[in-house]
Amino acid sequence: MEKKELEYIHSFAEYVDRFIRLLIDYSPKLVSALIILFVGLYVIRFINRLVRKIMVKRELDPTLSKFLADSLLWALRVLLFVTFISKLGIETSSFVAILGAAGLAIGLSLQGSLSNFAGGMLIILFKPFRVGDTIEAQGVVGTVLEIQIFVTKLITGNNQTIFVPNGILSNGVIINYSMQGNRRADLVFSLSYDTNIKTAKDIVMQVMLNHPKVLKNPAPTVTVRDLTDSAIHLSIKPWAKNVDFGDMSSDILENCKEAFDAAGIVTQPFVREASKG
Structure with missing residues (x-):
């Protein structure tokens, strides 16, 4: 065997011997580190289950x-x-510094997402609305399906799903139609100047009192809203439960029109909903 090959074999044997000694010296650290890892994972799962049970028992918001x-x-x-x-003997100070620098870089690149995250936390903590509430915000009206950390999911009356970022949602105006339980419809009928106002008001009031979904308390009202150049505007304000609001509003308009026709009262060629207030 050549001398060069013998040197290679001798060097390899030295490397193997050095690796075995290093492994023997390092094995206590490795074993203790693995024990800490597996015991720690078990303890973390136990703590996580315990915390979840405590929060369920205290009836905290599910999203929070x-x-x-x-x-x-x-x-x-x-x-x-x-x-x-x-x-394991690895220096952690440099590792923590790397994590801090990475966190700063990620934070700067995700400023919009962090704003949505903060908005989500504000919504979850202060509860301007809950899942199932009907709200109006950012130019859309819908029922809240889910409050996530970054967005709120709404479904509209025509079954469209809308995701509203929590950042702008928490900083804007939110109209919650469900929070009070009852809702008032603000409707307007436009009538001819030949109309006897008292008769028209009595007809409207009778229609509202006869409707099963119109609440007696708060009581419905009908008043003269405006006298324009061409018509008398009657303001009709019945109350209903939130679940009945849509059907009730439609029925009142239809029933009033039929009652006016039966009484010979002429309506103008438009019916519209008044601005809220």
Whole structure:
């Protein structure tokens, strides 16, 4: 065998021997680090289940409960990972500095998302609306399907799903039609000047009192809203429960028109909803 080959074999044997010695010296750290890792994962799962049960028992908002539990889970995992690599003998100060720099860079690149995240937290904490409420915000009206951390999911009356970013939603005007339980319709009928106002008001009031979905308390009202150059505008304000609002408003308009026709009262060629107020 040539001398060069013998040198290669001798060097390889030295490397193997050095690796075995290093493995023997390092094995206690490796074993203890693995024990910490597996025990830590078990403890984290136990703490996470316990925290979720406590929040369910205290009847916290489901979205907030899930977010807090997930945040705690990842925070404990990061802490466990840092402990694991520290036990292996790896310097953690530089690793923490890298994490901080990465977090700063990510934060600067995701300013819009962070704004939506903060808005989601404000909505979850202060509850201007809940799942199932009908709201109007950012030019859309819909029923809240889900409040997520970054967006709120709405469904409109024509079955369109709308995602509204929580940042602009939390900083804008929100009209919650469901919070008070009852809702008032503000309707207007335009009548001819030949109309006897008292007779027309009595007809409208009778229509509202006879409708089963119009609430007696608060009581419905009918008043003269305006006298224009061409018509008398009657303001009709019945109340209904939120679930009955749409059907009630439509029925009142239809029933009033039929009652006016039967009484010979002439309506102008438009019926419209008044501005809210």
